[in-house]
Each structure stands twice: as C-alpha cells, then as structure tokens.
Amino acid sequence: MFKKKIIFSLNNFLSKFNIKIINLTSNEPYNLTNIDVNPLTAQYFAGHKKILMNVDLSKCRTNRLFDMSEKTSDPAIFAIKKSLEQNLKNEELYANILNILNENNFLGLAKNAAEYLNIEYDLGDKISNFPWWAAVNPWDNRNFEDQLKYYPIEVKKNRAKNGMRILSDDPYEIVRDDIENSLPSHTQQYVKLIKLIKKNGFKYGNEFGYVAVELFINNNKYCWKIGDEGNHRSVVAAALGFKKIPAIITKIIRLDEIDYWPNVINGLFSKEQANKVFYDIFEAKPSKFYQRWIEKNNK
Numbered sequence: 001m002f003k004k005k006i007i008f009s010l011n012n013f014l015s016k017f018n019i020k021i022i023n024l025t026s027n028e029p030y031n032l033t034n035i036d037v038n039p040l041t042a043q044y045f046a047g048h049k050k051i052l053m054n055v056d057l058s059k060c061r062t063n064r065l066f067d068m069s070e071k072t073s074d075p076a077i078f079a080i081k082k083s084l085e086q087n088l089k090n091e092e093l094y095a096n097i098l099n100i101l102n103e104n105n106f107l108g109l110a111k112n113a114a115e116y117l118n119i120e121y122d123l124g125d126k127i128s129n130f131p132w133w134a135a136v137n138p139w140d141n142r143n144f145e146d147q148l149k150y151y152p153i154e155v156k157k158n159r160a161k162n163g164m165r166i167l168s169d170d171p172y173e174i175v176r177d178d179i180e181n182s183l184p185s186h187t188q189q190y191v192k193l194i195k196l197i198k199k200n201g202f203k204y205g206n207e208f209g210y211v212a213v214e215l216f217i218n219n220n221k222y223c224w225k226i227g228d229e230g231n232h233r234s235v236v237a238a239a240l241g242f243k244k245i246p247a248i249i250t251k252i253i254r255l256d257e258i259d260y261w262p263n264v265i266n267g268l269f270s271k272e273q274a275n276k277v278f279y280d281i282f283e284a285k286p287s288k289f290y291q292r293w294i295e296k297n298n299k
Contacts, residue, residue, distance in 0.1 A: 028052075028206065033246045039215055039222055042249065052204075055213055055247040057238050060224040063231060067284035068238045073294050075104040080190055080239035093194070098187040105183065107292045113144060118280050118287040119273050126268070133175050138274035139253045139261040151175075159185065186232070193236040202237055204246050209233075211247040216282055218255040223282055227251065253278070 029050035032042055042051050057068040066074035079100035083093050110116035110132035114125060117135050121128040127144070134148040142150070152171035155178050159166055164185045166177050196203075204210055211230030216223050226234050227250050237245045255278055258264060264274050279285075286294070 029210070029248050039224075039249075040217065040220065051249045052210070052246055053249070054244040055211075055224050056244055057234075057242060059222070060213070060226065060234070060238075061281055061284055062226055062235065064290065065225075065281055065284060065286045066290075068234070070241075072238070073297055074235070074238075075101060075293060076186075076190070076235045077239045078297060079104075080194065080236060084194070084239065090191075094187055094191050097190055098183060101183050101187065104293050105179070107296070108289050109179070110287060110289050115289060116287055117273075117277055118285070119276065127273075131172070131175070136263060136268075138258070138263045138269040138277055139251075141262055143263060143266065143268055162189065189232045190236055193232055194240070197233075197236055197240060202233075202242060202245055211245060212250045213247040214251040214253060215249050216253050216255075216278065218278075218282060221282075223284075225281055 029052040030045060032045060032051060032053040037045070037053065039053065042053055045051065060068040062068060062072075062074045062077070064074055066072050066077075068074065068077065072078065079097045082100060083096040086096065088096050112121075112128045113130040113132055113135040114121035114127040116132035117127070117137075119127060130144045130148060133151055134144050136142050136144060136147050148171065152174040156166045156174050159178060159182060162185050164182060166174050168174055168177060209230065211234050212227035213224045214227050216225060224247075230247070234245060234247070253261075255275070258271060258274055258278070261269075261274060263269050264271060269277070280287075
C-alpha cells in the first residue's frame with residue numbers, strides 16, 4: 001500500500017512533464033497453459049507480449065527436423081529412451097547415452113549448408129560454399145555471412161556456461177572442437193535434467209527458464225519447431241513420455257508470407273528452395289545425411 005502511495009504521488013508530480021511510472025516488474029509471457037486454445041488463435045490474446053502455451057509434442061520438430069512423437073528417431077531422444085528402457089542410472093546412464101550419440105556422429109555430418117538444408121545443389125551454388133553450421137533459414141534475419149561470423153562466438157559462450165572451455169578464436173576450430181568434444185557436456189545436461197524432471201516434474205518460469213518454439217502455419221494446419229532455448233529440456237521431456245510441455249512462442253512463420261521472408265527478398269533462397277525448407281520442417285523430414293542413422297535404427 002505504501003509503495004502504491006509513493007508511485008501515485010510521483011506520477012502526480014511527473015504528470016506535469018508528461019512522464020509516468022509504469023509497472024515493468026515482469027517480463028513473463030502471457031500464460032495460456034490453463035486453457036485449451038488453438039495455436040492459430042493464441043496470438044490474438046496477448047497483443048505484443050510473448051505467449052506461453054501448452055505445446056503438443058506430437059506436432060513438434062527437433063532442431064534436426066525429426067518429429068517428437070513416441071516413435072521418433074531423433075538421436076538424442078532415441079539415446080535417452082533406449083538407456084532408460086534398460087533402467088540405467090548415474091554413470092551407466094551417462095555412458096550409454098553418450099555411446100549412442102557418438103555412434104550417430106560417426107555416421108556422418110552434412111558437407112555444407114545446402115546439404116544441411118536438404119537443398120539440391122551444384123558445386124558452384126552459393127549455399128554450397130558455406131559450411132553446414134553457417135546454414136540459415138529463408139525466414140531468418142541473419143544471412144549466411146552473419147551466421148558464419150556469429151555462430152562460433154555463440155557456441156564458445158554457450159559451452160563455457162556449461163563448463164566446456166574452447167581456447168581457440170578461429171571459427172572453424174571452435175566448431176570442430178565443439179563437434180569433437182561437446183557430446184559429454186550435452187550428455188551431462190541430459191542426465192541432470194532426467195533426474196530433475198523425474199523428481200519435480202516439468203518446471204518453468206523465470207527461475208527455471210522456458211522452452212522456446214516457433215509456430216509454422218500453412219493454411220489451417222500448423223506444427224511446432226524447437227527454437228534457441230530449451231532444446232535439452234524438450235528432448236528429455238519427450239523421452240520421458242510427456243505429451244505436452246509449456247513453451248513460449250518466439251516466432252510465427254506463415255507459408256503464405258514467403259514473398260516477404262528476409263532471405264527470399266535478398267535472393268539467398270529462391271521461392272522453390274524456401275518452400276522446400278518450410279515443408280521439410282512441416283512434414284518432419286530430416287536431411288538426407290541422417291538416412292544411415294534412420295535405417296540403422298529401424299532394422
């Protein structure tokens with residue numbers, strides 16, 4: 001009450017200067033998790049605030065473009081589920097997950113950005129001249145040059161947060177070091193989250209963080225894709241059998257707006273290429289270099 005009186009008095013004084021104190025106490029999103037609402041309607045509830053709502057994992061895609069259903073072949077979800085099915089714990093759980101993830105890496109990586117995006121290319125095509133880790137989407141604000149410049153810096157900072165130091169400042173060495181040495185760090189995060197979520201359920205909020213998702217819309221149909229935050233938590237939730245998780249919508253991509261996507265306007269992608277990238281996500285079609293992994297685990 002006392003705080004309100006002070007703010008009222010200050011606002012009364014500041015009104016002479018056309019200034020007002022407003023409440024910025026919360027960056028929390030508009031919470032729709034307590035009601036059943038169609039994602040296509042959700043954006044109209046919150047105005048310009050971020051939206052938090054329950055996301056159906058059966059309609060969700062991982063960053064590798066695998067679906068997140070019970071039968072998914074996504075390497076991380078697959079590794080966790082197989083390890084949990086054996087009732088492994090602690091060091092044995094860690095070792096088994098890591099072994100499966102290493103096996104996936106051994107089966108191959110994309111040769112370049114075009115192959116990573118599953119785009120047919122000739123050797124002279126611009127997209128094929130960039131490494132796979134410089135790949136961007138047609139609707140992204142970044143172009144390939146931006147990703148080439150900033151992605152390694154972001155990787156280095158992110159790994160440092162999780163206890164993995166990368167000493168080199170060379171972008172190619174940073175990514176190579178990350179590929180060769182980051183799986184133990186990822187696996188440690190998975191094991192830690194398995195314990196926490198099993199014990200406490202799927203927590204979220206400013207204290208725990210949020211899972212970020214992007215909403216893809218084509219006519220009246222939609223799907224989700226995991227965004228930049230909460231990858232590990234969403235993967236563990238899917239492996240543990242969660243049907244839905246609360247997540248923040250950070251971007252909405254509509255196919256009927258393809259002409260206005262930044263990397264279509266600037267010519268980095270043709271409309272045909274942009275359309276294919278969209279549908280690969282929409283239909284949960286991982287890039288071809290995952291084919292050996294998929295075939296091996298479907299035997």
